[in-house]
Amino acid sequence: MQVVVFKVNEEQFAVETAKVQSINDMMEITKVPKSPDYIKGLINLRGNIISLLDINLLLDIEKGEGSQENIIILNLGDESVGVTVDQVDEVLEIDEKQIEKIETDRNKTYIKGVINFNDRIITLIDISKLIER
Template sequence: MQLVIFKIREEFFGVEASKVLSINDMMTVTKVPNAPSYIKGLINLRGIIISLFDISILLNLNHNSYDNSTLKDSSIIILDIELEEIGIMVDKVDEVIDIDPNLIKRSIDTKIPFVKGVLELNFKLITVIDINKFVPKDSEVS
């Protein structure tokens, strides 16, 4: 299994490389009125309108979400989630690695449903994200 490793502030995260469509520099974000706080807005990527998620909020990281001063230095990872494209904001894309999926230890924190588990690699603790759980199914939307 290949993982794309990225940083948000000082923490490392990973997503399955098979879900990554592209990695882009920050671009113009159009705000969406009344959107949840974790939706930064919409981006236009080659004519396709994509929702941009601030996953630092979804992951309950103990720091401020992205603001205008940190936004310009961020990157966007475009992901394919069950035939829908979304963007996630990250500070830096670190590397792409091959790992044995058995090295991922299941997370004991069930409060965050997006976390698949953790991986210790090269003295880094990497939180592996289950990216399919970011977008609710039609039946879960009320």
């Protein structure tokens, strides 16, 4: 299984590459009045209008000092959404056995487990469950 590893406020997370459509640099965001807080706005990616979500709010993580430089475009069924992240680190090939299931509270069902990889802990998230909440 391949995963894309990204950083949000010094924490490392991963999503399966099968869900990732593309990784882009930050671009102009059009704000949407009266939208929920977790929607940062809309972006125009090669003629496609895509909702941009604030992953800090979705994951309940404080914003870091630096600016978010990357947008990960994700495929969720027949829809694409973008999430802003501090930085995209790498693509890793992991074995399913490296994913440790963890007990989480009911509000964190989007956490598939943690990957203990070369002295780092990376949280593997199920992006579709994260957005469904």
